Amino acid sequence: MSELYQTDISAHVEWADAELARSGCYRRSAGARRVETAAGASVIAQVDNGDVQRAAKAGVLELSMLPRTGYRGTTTTDLLAANKLPIPARPNTAASSANGECVLRLSQKEYWLLASPADLGAAVMALPTTGAETPDHCYPLFCMDSHAWLMLTGEHLSNIMSKLSGVDMRESVFPVGSIAQTSIARINAIMVRQQINGLPVMSILCDTASSDYLWTALMDAVQEFEGGAVGLDVLR
Template structure:
């Protein structure tokens, strides 16, 4: 573990300036925040935590043949738009429209499988087109008992569990920017995956932390998810 500097990042998160003083770790071929305080952050993640997943792989596919292509690659797909389904390896596939899918990498393999999908795709006669999402969308994870209360301060959509069940996807606005919100609990841990425009990541990070303050919310590192 080392103190956060600009130089260690082979690929910087757009939020790297927000993580000064944090401890780092390697996750696959990228560098992520392990923790902020050096202490066990599992209690914080259960209460109200915010995690930067921007350096974990993600990719999109669109086209009338996208579903057949992804099934052939071994992915389980949601039946309808605005649904997400967890994959056996811990990744996620969200269906954003009739013919568009968003793949989110797994911590279990450090996002390698999804990163490989982007590398392997080739233009062909199939109506299936790659939508690179690594540089277009930032990826944040909001966790804990107060996730819906935090988002109620920023978003007009009702994201309480009774209205926004696990596996639900909302394409909406929060803090006046466009976001994709996916309800995907991690075991028993309430968790909302939030994707926003990468250029707005720093602004949205601060907006979330401001909304979290009432509930004692704090940033937490990847280690809080990797520990049981």
């Protein structure tokens, strides 16, 4: 039986005692080397020496503790422009900043920001978090609490997504900067195609409560492509 389906994973992970915040699937990565993000929690930095090879084929990352935020309202574009962040031209598209943040435009007036792996989210953490700090008619969204952030990497992205979703996500029709809000492995999620550190990647944002299930589903899906879990270092 694959180790994915083991039921004897310890409920107690020593390093987790020191952290108030941790991802929904932290027990899946008990042995990995970790790095602290700007949010004060940790993500997997490296699983083992095979990370780079696996990431090039079909890697799975768990980035839920990497900062992200969102804003909604008619003046959100003013806030983005003031912080020198790009504004995607239309809903369901994304754009990257010079620093590596990814700005997602999810509807006419809703934008989410994903942290740059390079600064471990320091720039995103510096953005306003309360309505008092944002312009009128611009409201912060707490997508770091509501959504988990998983990521697929490597050359087999399109093949893996075709196993999980009914939406065509081949690069020819779903290029870098495309967003799909749809169901994947039977749960709702937001998919964004990106290019980070020369690696084709797909960020997947799903309901936090489902992240452990989706992690298992993704790990299952990458098996046939000789993929597996990798750490954040492959993005830096």
